[in-house]
Amino acid sequence: MERSTRQRTAIRDAIAEAGRPLLPQEVLDAAQSQVPGLGIATVYRNLKALALDGELRTVELPGENPRYELVGHGHHHHFQCNVCERVFDVHACPGDLSKLAPRGFTVEDHDLTLYGKCSDCQRAVDKAPARSSDKRL
Amino acid sequence: MERSTRQRTAIRDAIAEAGRPLLPQEVLDAAQSQVPGLGIATVYRNLKALALDGELRTVELPGENPRYELVGHGHHHHFQCNVCERVFDVHACPGDLSKLAPRGFTVEDHDLTLYGKCSDCQRAVDKAPARSSDKRL
DNA sequence: GTAGCTGCAAATTCTTTGCAGTTGT
DNA sequence: ACAACTGCAAAGAATTTGCAGCTAC
Numbered sequence: 001m002e003r004s005t006r007q008r009t010a011i012r013d014a015i016a017e018a019g020r021p022l023l024p025q026e027v028l029d030a031a032q033s034q035v036p037g038l039g040i041a042t043v044y045r046n047l048k049a050l051a052l053d054g055e056l057r058t059v060e061l062p063g064e065n066p067r068y069e070l071v072g073h074g075h076h077h078h079f080q081c082n083v084c085e086r087v088f089d090v091h092a093c094p095g096d097l098s099k100l101a102p103r104g105f106t107v108e109d110h111d112l113t114l115y116g117k118c119s120d121c122q123r124a125v126d127k128a129p130a131r132s133s134d135k136r137l
Numbered sequence: 138m139e140r141s142t143r144q145r146t147a148i149r150d151a152i153a154e155a156g157r158p159l160l161p162q163e164v165l166d167a168a169q170s171q172v173p174g175l176g177i178a179t180v181y182r183n184l185k186a187l188a189l190d191g192e193l194r195t196v197e198l199p200g201e202n203p204r205y206e207l208v209g210h211g212h213h214h215h216f217q218c219n220v221c222e223r224v225f226d227v228h229a230c231p232g233d234l235s236k237l238a239p240r241g242f243t244v245e246d247h248d249l250t251l252y253g254k255c256s257d258c259q260r261a262v263d264k265a266p267a268r269s270s271d272k273r274l
Numbered sequence: 275g276t277a278g279c280t281g282c283a284a285a286t287t288c289t290t291t292g293c294a295g296t297t298g299t
Numbered sequence: 300a301c302a303a304c305t306g307c308a309a310a311g312a313a314t315t316t317g318c319a320g321c322t323a324c
Contacts, residue, residue, distance in 0.1 A: 003278060003323055024314085039281045044314060046279095062197035062248050065313065079238055082245060092237040097251060100229040101216055104256030108219060111199055111250040114234060119241030140298050140303055161289085176306045181289060183304095202288070 002053070010034035011046045012055070021059040021067035021078065021087045061087065061113050077112040083121035090114060139190065147171035148183045149192070158196040158204030158215075158224055198224065198250055214249040220258035227251060 014030035015022055022030070028043045047068050050056040059067040061080060067087060077090040090112075098107040117125065151167035152159055159167070165180045184205050187193040196204040198217060204224070214227040227249075235244040254262065 005279060005323075007280070037281070040313095041282080041315075042280055045316095048315095058200075060199035062199055062250075063195070063203065066200070077237070079242060079244075088239065088242075090237055090239065094231045094234060094237065097231060097249075100214070100227055100231065100249075101251055101253065102225065102227065102256070104259060105216060105225075105251075106254045106259050107216075107251050108253040110252065112234075113248040114238055114242075114244050115247065116238065116243040116245040119239070122241060122243050142298070142304060144305070174306070177288095178290075178307080179305055182291095185290095 002049075006035050007031070007038055007042050008046050008050075010038065011043060012050065015056065015068060016070055020089065021069040023065055023067050027068065059087065077114065079114040079116070079118070081118035081121050082115055083117055083124075086118060088118060139186075143172050144168070144175055144179050145183050145187075147175065148180060149187065152193065152205055153207055158206040160202055160204050164205065196224070214251065216251040216253070216255070218255040218258055219252055220254055220261075223255060225255060 010031040011027055013034065014027050018026070018030065024040065024043050024047060027047065028038060028040050031043065032038050047056060051058055051068065054071060056068045057071045059069055059078060061067070061078060064080075064087075069089070075093060077093060079088045079090045080086070081088075094112065097110050101107045116122075147168040148164055150171065151164050155163070155167065161177065161180050161184060164184065165175060165177050168180065169175050184193060188195055188205065191208060193205045194208045196206055196215065198204075198215060212230060214230065216225045216227050217223070218225075231249065234247050238244045253259075
């Protein structure tokens with residue numbers, strides 16, 4: 001049976017406050033402000049448990065480690081910033097994509113990731129137009 | 138400068154013959170029939186080099202380890218069958234998705250994966266209609 | 275009281291890297 | 300010849316697991 005521990009609460013809260021999908025390590029960093037001794041293994045165990053429980057959803061972007069977000073938003077997609085690499089929710093959807101599949105194939109679902117610059121990074125670029133010497137990451 | 142070695146040739150051939158995106162381990166298994174002593178590190182090094190070189194493309198599906206396929210088709214997407222789990226190329230594209238992003242965000246690229254039933258598995262379902270006891274995964 | 279939870283460290287899995295010997299050009 | 304390449308084993312990074320002590324109920 002599921003217990004309510006300081007650790008579990010801190011993990012849930014960290015994700016709720018972030019408002020965007022977090023990596024296990026990001027969850028640890030955020031939750032440690034509430035529970036200093038928190039270990040990464042506990043974070044992994046709780047993320048898995050909460051996901052199984054239906055409280056969290058696993059967000060798997062191509063080539064990225066899994067992130068976790070609160071369930072609650074229904075069908076939606078994600079945007080990853082090419083600069084800061086953070087991931088954001090996109091509450092829009094191209095809609096019916098069934099016509100994209102080859103003949104004879106049936107489309108039941110889809111997964112879409114947008115890439116570009118988030119508003120913060122876009123603003124930074126606008127203010128300081130790129131010089132050829134600018135290199136990030 | 139790029140050399141032509143037995144190993145590199147075997148790796149390239151393995152992927153060419155497969156005709157679908159392969160995992161590094163699958164590449165190793167296939168290429169070892171040509172070069173028995175082939176090591177996994179060499180496979181990784183060559184996959185990376187060939188991808189950098191523009192010969193191979195990395196196919197990263199959500200929650201899956203990276204696969205590699207021959208370049209040749211330009212921008213395209215993938216379809217994964219919910220039944221047989223095989224991955225197919227989709228040579229269609231929803232096009233401009235920039236309006237889906239939140240205000241202030243700039244869309245530069247996108248990644249799309251369709252899920253459903255491939256023609257083979259769809260045909261199988263049509264012939265043998267699902268019973269309520271049928272459960273997958 | 276006790277089953278579930280936790281932190282730590284060791285184990286796993288996938289991928290990368292250091293090194294000394296091998297090979298293509 | 301000589302830089303690129305290779306196999307092996309060790310190193311990394313992300314995630315899982317074993318275990319003994321802790322804690323919510």
